[in-house]
Amino acid sequence: MNQQQRLKLIEKQQRAYETGTIEFINQQWVFFDEETEEASLLDHYLHQEIDVLRSKVWNKGFLIEGARIQCGKEIFELKDRETIRIRKQLIYSLERLLDELQDEAFFYFLTTLNSLQFSIHDCIYCYNHLNFLNTNESAGGVNFLIFDNEEEICSIQHHFDYGTTRNDRFEFTLNSGKRTVIEKIS
Structure with a gap:
């Protein structure tokens, strides 16, 4: 892609x-x-x-x-x-996060977000820990995102471990208590 x-x-x-x-x-x-x-x-x-x-x-x-x-x-x-x-303009830290994701992780993240009735443009907060790391080396941590579609709130934790393999794990939690977890290892 x-x-x-x-x-x-x-x-x-x-x-x-x-x-x-x-x-x-x-x-x-x-x-x-x-x-x-x-x-x-x-x-x-x-x-x-x-x-x-x-x-x-x-x-x-x-x-x-x-x-x-x-x-x-x-x-x-x-x-x-x-x-x-x-x-609408995307939040800068979200743009940078999307740029860092490999194609499959990007696609799975976006389609899961959409399946929960949220759009990438519903993001109201994004803490991108990757902005503070040298991604040419091994890196790990968590990013925090909050989405609001005016009907529900979705909090996402993006756990990442970029070493010899790239591991992206997204934990979606809605204010209703519904949870979805996706993981992409490459």
């Missing part, structure tokens, strides 16, 4: 976007999240990937100054009360 295939799996996750409408209020563009009903300045998302809904089709581009979207070489202006969606 190459990096592009991994990115596709992450992009296809549920709750990967904040969707809402934009309005021009007091000489500023404001984004209203349809789920949380929170308002934020659109400028906060400058240079991020944004999709605009036009004629029932999502047009992908990057937000640039002046409430404009750059789609390749084409640039177009946003309209008042237009629907947009903004790709």
Whole structure:
């Protein structure tokens, strides 16, 4: 599995976007999240990937100054009360952890998380102990992750031992008491 295939799996996750409408209020563009009903300045998302809904089709581009979207070489202006969606950013320590996982461990982790009705974008906390270790040498420890899908909480302990073999063990515990353990040794 190459990096592009991994990115596709992450992009296809549920709750990967904040969707809402934009309005021009007091000489500023404001984004209203349809789920949380929170308002934020659109400028906060400058240079991020944004999709605009036009004629029932999502047009992908990057937000640039002046409430404009750059789609390749084409640039177009946003309209008042237009629907947009903004790709959510993963927590940095989670991104680094996913990068460290070998393909099979990455795939098993993601599919198990999804089977429990959580998305990678539901992560609200990630302590990645691997960030503090030299991964060129033998390494071992535990990473702690917490996910919230607004219905349940999932706490994950990732026990790892990277020596002559690589051992990844994930212990998923839901607030309901349900537990799932997966282990990948390579």
